[in-house]
Amino acid sequence: MKIGVFVCHCGTNIAGTVDVERVSQAASKFPKVKHSASYKYMCSNPGQNLVKDAIKKHKLDRIVIASCSPSLHEKTFRKCVEAAGINPYLIEMANIREHCSWVHKDREKATQKAIELTRLAVSKVSRNKPLEKTYTTIEKKVLIIGGGISGIQAAIDIAFANYPAVIVEREPSIGGRMARFDKTFPTLDCAACILTPKMVTVSQSEHVTMHTYSEIEEVSGFVGNFTVKIRKKARSVDINKCTGCGACYNKCPVKVPSEFDMGLGKRKAIYTPFPQAVPNVPVIDRENCLYFKTKKCGICKKICTVGAIDYDMKDEVIEEKFGAIIVATGFNQFDHSVYGEYGYGKHKDMITGLHFERMVNSSGPTGGKIIRPSDGKEVRDVVFIQCVGSRDEQKGLPYCSRLCCMYTAKHALLLREHNKDSQAYVFYIDIRAAGKNYEEFVKKVQDEYGAIYLRGRVSRIFEKGGKLIVRGADTLSGAQIEIKADLVVLATGLVAQKDAPSLAQMLHIPYDKNNLFTEAHPKLAPVETITSGIFLTGACQSPKDIPDTVATASAASVKALGLMVQDKLAREPLIASVNQDLCSGCLACLKACPFSAIEEDEIEDRKLRRKRTVAKVREAVCTGCGNCTAVCRMAAIDLEGFTNTQIMEEVETL
Amino acid sequence: MSEWEPKIVGFLCNWCSYAGADLAGTSRLEYPPNIRIIRLPCSGRVNPLFILKCLSNGADGVLISGCHIGDCHYSEGNFYARRRFAVLKKLLEYLGIDPRRFQMSWVSASEGDKWARLVTELVEEIKQAGPNKDFVRKND
Secondary structure, eight states: OOEEEEEEOTTTTTTTTSOHHHHHHHHHTSTTEEEEEEESOTTSHHHHHHHHHHHHHHTOOEEEEEESOHHHHHHHHHHHHHHTTSOTTSEEEEEOIIIIITTOOOHHHHHHHHHHHHHHHHHHHTTOOOOOOEEEEOOOOEEEEOOSHHHHHHHHHHHHTTOOEEEEOSSSSSOTGGGGOSEETTTTEEHHHHHHHHHHHHHHOTTEEEEOSEEEEEEEEETTEEEEEEEEOOOSBOTTTOOOOOHHHHHOOOEEEOTTTTTSSEEESEEOSSTTOSSOOOEEOTTTOHHHHHSOOOHHHHHOTTOOBOTTOOOEEEEEEESEEEEOOOEEEOOGGGOGGGTBTTBTTEEEHHHHHHHHSTTSTTTTOOBOTTTOOBOSEEEEEEEESTTOTTTSOSSOOSSHHHHHHHHHHHHHHHOTTOEEEEEESOOOOOSTTHHHHHHHHHHTSOOEEEESOEEEEEEETTEEEEEEEETTTTEEEEEEESEEEEEEOEEEOTTHHHHHHHHTOOBOTTSOBOOSBTTTBTTBOSSTTEEEOGGGTSOOOHHHHHHHHHHHHHHHHHHHTOSEEEEOSOOEEEOTTTOOSOOHHHHHOTTOOEEEEEEEETTTTEEEEEEEEOTTTOOOOOHHHHHOTTOOEEETTSOHHHHHHHHHHO | OOOOOOOEEEEEETTTHHHHHHHHHHTTOOOOTTEEEEEESOGGGOOHHHHHHHHHTTOSEEEEEEOOTTOOTTSSHHHHHHHHHHHHHHHHHHTTOOGGGEEEEEOOTTOHHHHHHHHHHHHHHHHHHOOOOTTOOOOO
């Protein structure tokens, strides 16, 4: 065995604290080490060539790189040594940067630690075995969870490349939040005008299948081979028979507040959420339907000429296989009831931005009139409060929701457009309008649409004489402000969906303390997750406006398509394996495996001359966590890359 | 002779704690250099034998650190670890080993500051516990 050790300076990142030359010299005296060297940047081209040349010159067969974290450059050096003819799994890295030079200041102690970390890596590599990558097939189909604008865009992009996409949307229609918006900043295109054509494109695409009113129930498998259970909730209307004529909901006698219209309007018990719904097939809300409550109505069934109404329809769970998953589950509105000083719930004439969107929308519940919910009168003075929830660590969210400055400016503009005599007052902390033509838009709203911007927070809101009195401070002039408002609009922040953690756990993807899904790298892998084959788009990862959402949707699609176009997928061989001669067949490993990657097997025991049960690893399913190894009483099951002997060798070297 | 410095071994899961320790590095958070980190895929990979071997080889302290409960990359590995090492800790205590010598923690990939603080405190505790003499293998 001839081990080569290569110590990296990383400029001054390592060499600034660690005496790299001493580490290299010390390493040359470790057992089985034939050669050691140091270089300024080992990951650079000349650095890698130095490793390759040394492998040839000194006939090295195992390599240790003492440099940065393996999460950064393990792959780089695996490729490097492979090019020089060494099995890529015969290298180990000693992390002397993140775990040493960057966290210690004492040069002597840091150098000593770097030497020891290198010694550990040398001892481990001496027990490494050459491993071969395994290959699996790829299911050429992409699952998209969520049918909002990001899911729709992703489906369109994937269909454009002639690969099948499946959208799972829990609402009765695709369209998501964007379908509720009136106009979109900063160009003021009407949201419906730019969204509904995309919805139709998706519904007509031969490559896209939609499961609306459906939810993900279970996800198993791994990149290229996910198996997903989808619950198709009972719609009570046969999607294949319904023509979307609308007779059923026109005649339905039950009226309940419409979720789509934020409770500002009513819908029936059998309903489509909005007129342009895709698919244009109603659902029966069984909680409110008279037939389901009393068995006495049944009007919709009588009136339907095609016999599409099916009261006996049951939830159906289907199982499908996918090669990649795109998560596009979007956001929720911040619950502003924590702001007692705004008296939410008490004041009818206080609404959120999303209510305002529905109100100002000509196809909305008020027909585009901006009115006071309390008495239906048109409004004149409207106060907009920004950062409700956002940037408020004590009551709300630590982060900026990014869109509220812009949608508030848009609301102020639309208010003046709808009513020439109106006046908008905007309370803000800062104006964050960092986007193409965004700053210009805010300026226009201030200069041309007369919106009055007040820098400060609102301290109290109360009712007096039929108006809402808004008290606050204008910190720029130092004045206390009191405004008699007809309507107050809260720019509530964006938060994760309530069930985001349970979905994340199903998908094995991490989420942060705000329940937003975590990307693999905030800068360099913004749409990937650490679970390969699962990608993120839109506001489920962090608040995003429509342009950013569409951009990430296309980015995630490209990543998914990158998998689709491959014939087979290389899998890391760092998985468990069973020494069946040692295995006693207790199958403790089978119970400990979180992925059902272990199965029973039978072998002929030559000594006992009978068959006996042993464990066997399903290689395609094993993720290499190693839980099985720790429960094995016989040490018959081991994890390649982190074998018992490798770890023991490290421990012995301490 | 210079002041005695404890030697501590850390078994860290690759996805959370190892990445958290990396983050402490990228954030340049200083902590004492007494810990030697062994990277494993999951805290559930840690065999109790590793701990015993560390202690008998003269380690003054052993740390196992994984993802927060509920956040395991492999969904349940750290549940196994938590149970397994709760038992081992009792057993070590019964054998007369100072419970400070064997500790568990949950550090996420975003908790570089927690990692630095944790190691600092751990080193302090082990210093108070003193050198590990009771469980060290005697050379024949």
